[in-house]
Amino acid sequence: MGEGPTEQVAARLHSASIRLLRLLRREDDSSGLSAPRLSALSVLVFAGPQSLAGLAAAEQVRPPTMSRIVDGLVEAGLVTREAKPGDRRSVRIAATEEGRRLLEAGRERRVRALTSRLARLAESERRALTRGVEILEQVVR
C-alpha cells in the first residue's frame, strides 16, 4: 500500500503548505480586495498581461466568472481591458501601475510576516530550508 517515504513527505509538505498559506492569508485583510481579485491581479503582475481565457485557466475558474472579476478590478482602476490588436475577439488584460503597487504592498506584508517567523530559526536551519525551497521550486515548475 502507499506508505513509502516519498508519500509521507508529500503528505507532510501538503499539510505544511496549507498551514503556511492560511497563516499568511491573514495579512490580506488590509488590502481591501477579495481573495479572487487579489489572486487574479497577482497573475497579471507576475505572469504579465493575459487573455481572459488564459487568466481564467490560471485561476481555475470558468471564463464568465473571470469576466466579472475583471469587471471589478477595472472599476477599481487596478487593471485595464483592451481589445487585442490582431484579433478583435480576444482581449488583453493588464495590471495598471496602481494595481502593481497594491499587489506588491500586500505581497510585502505576507513576506514580512513569513520573514519574521524564519528569523527564529538557527542559521543552519535556514540554510537547509533554502535548499528545500530550491527543490520545491523545481517540483512545482
Add this chain to the structure above:
Amino acid sequence: MGEGPTEQVAARLHSASIRLLRLLRREDDSSGLSAPRLSALSVLVFAGPQSLAGLAAAEQVRPPTMSRIVDGLVEAGLVTREAKPGDRRSVRIAATEEGRRLLEAGRERRVRALTSRLARLAESERRALTRGVEILEQVVR
C-alpha cells in the same frame, strides 16, 4: 531596503507554496464539494469536533458564513450538528464517518499527485526536501 537572504527565501517559499497548492487543487474537482465546504470538513476531520465559532475562526470567516457552510455539509450527510451538553447555546460540529471517508479520498488524490512529482527527484534531493519540510513544519506550528 529589506533584501536580506532570509527575506529572499521567505519570498521564494511563499511563491512556491502558492504554486504547489494551485497544482494540487485540480485534484479536488472529483470530490463534488466546493472549496469552502472541503476546507471546513478538513478542519473537522483533522482537528476534531469544533464549536461554530471555533470553526469560523479556523477558516477565517464570520460565524454566519460558517453556519451556512455547515448547513450544506449537514444536508450532504458529511457532518453532524448537535447541542453541546454543558452549554446549550453552543453547538458541537463533527464529521460523520462518510465525511471522513470523502475527505480522506480527496486528500489521497492530492498526495498521490504530489508523490508522483516527488518521484522524479534524485534520492539526495528527496532527503534535502524532507529536511526542509521538517523545518517548515516548525515554522508553521
Add this chain to the structure above:
DNA sequence: GGACATCGTTAGCATGGCTAACAATGGGAG
C-alpha cells in the same frame, strides 16, 4: 462566401462572503 471554430459576454441560478439584528442561554451583582 458560407459553415464552423473561437472568444468573450449576458442571463440566471446556487453558494459563499459580509453586517445588522435577533433569540436563546449562561453568569454574575445585588
Add this chain to the structure above:
DNA sequence: CTCCCATTGTTAGCCATGCTAACGATGTCC
C-alpha cells in the same frame, strides 16, 4: 432570586463569486 449583561448561534438581506446555457462578434478555412 432577579435582573442585567455577555456569549453563542441563527436569520435577514445585501453583494461577490462559482457554475451552465445561450448568444454575438470575430476569425478561419474550404
